[in-house]
Amino acid sequence: MSSKYHNPLDRFICSADKALRVISGVASASRPTPAVHVDDAHLTDEERKHSAGLIRVDHVGEVMAQALYNSQARFAKSEALREQFEKASREEEDHLAWTAQRLKELNSQTSVLAPLFYAGAYALGTVAAKMGDPHSLGFVVETERQVEKHLESHMQRLPAGDAKSRAIVDQMRIDEIAHGKAAQDAGAAETPLPVKLAMTAMSKLMTGTTYYI
Known part of the structure; x- marks a missing residue:
């Protein structure tokens, strides 16, 4: 979604187009995966299944992030904030692509529940945006705080030998911290x-369901 769209109808169409692309799994990364130079060590079937479950949760988390930034950008009061949300959304799309790719490498798939969580996150983002820009930014800070904590727990729970997944999750954590700080500032x-x-x-x-499906 680009900030050049000032007309509410244009914003709606652009927002709907992005939603369809995210839900259908069409995501392109602007940066190579952090795991590009990491060898994929042998994992047992149980370890591979566990890694896939955690990465599937992370993928849906990124689907929800796209919904949040999409809704908040659409209803932002200022053009500067709209551009900030759009920039963060583009960076978060890397996470979406990285986790989807990792799931394929683990011989697994994304969650069938992703569209439902996209809708729920979009609704929450809209509520935050309607409360005004300072509260919308506060919503980002709280979101990134929760996501950072969530990713740290995954770093601890991923199999010790799964260095590829660890590299991806760690870079995602670093990016989330930066987005939260930018919103706070x-x-x-x-x-x-x-x-x-x-x-x-x-x-x-979300975490209790998408780990499995």
């Missing part, structure tokens, strides 16, 4: 408790 407001609770509930539901 731009004037983020504190996220209301009900919104935090809704975010946490959706996160728990």
Whole structure:
């Protein structure tokens, strides 16, 4: 989605187009995967299945990130903030492509529930954006805080020999920290408790289901 679209109808069409591309798995990375020079060590069937489950969760998390930035960019009050969200969205698309590629390498697939979580995240992002730009930025800060914690747990839970997945997850964690800091520096407001609770509930539901399907 480009900030050159000022007309609400154009923004809607562009937003819908991006949603279809994300849900259908059409994602292109602007950076090579961090695991490009990492050898794929032998994993047992159980380890491979476990890695795939964790990476599938991470992939859906990136689907949700696209929904959040898509909705927040669409309803941002200022052009500068809209451009910031669009830039973050493009960087997050790398994560989407990296995790999808890793799932293929692990002989697994993305979650069939991705469209449902995209819709839920889009709704939350819209609510945050409608509350005004400072609250929308605060939503990003809280989102990235939760995602950082989530990725750190995956670093601990991934099989010790799965260096390729570890390289991807670690770079994702670094990027998420940077996005959260950028939102904080731009004037983020504190996220209301009900919104935090809704975010946490959706996160728990997502991680508890997409690991398996």
